[in-house]
Amino acid sequence: MQYSKEEKAMWLEDWRQSGKKAWSYARENGLIPQTFVSWTKRIKEGETGLVEVPTQMVLPLQHEGEILIEKGEVKIHIPLGIGGSELRAVMEGLGAVL
Numbered sequence: 001m002q003y004s005k006e007e008k009a010m011w012l013e014d015w016r017q018s019g020k021k022a023w024s025y026a027r028e029n030g031l032i033p034q035t036f037v038s039w040t041k042r043i044k045e046g047e048t049g050l051v052e053v054p055t056q057m058v059l060p061l062q063h064e065g066e067i068l069i070e071k072g073e074v075k076i077h078i079p080l081g082i083g084g085s086e087l088r089a090v091m092e093g094l095g096a097v098l
Helices: 005-018 022-028 033-044 055-061 084-097
Strands: 066-071 074-079
Touching: 005 022, 005 033, 022 033, 074 084
Parallel strands: none
Antiparallel strands: 066 074
């Protein structure tokens, strides 16, 4: 199966947060371990960067009119109606917190 850059980025971020070994994570999530491990090596070599995540991939993360971002014990609730300048301020603030 072919995965888009966005899908790979989502899998890799979930793996990072899981704290599991790449091989184990891949098997537990129905991914081909050899392929997944190669994705993780590309990260270490600096081949990946930021990617745009399509709206349809973000929708499952929404909860009652907001987007929830979790990193460790930090939970950030962003209202869906937030404007561009407000969102920019939130993202800049995240850099200081995370």
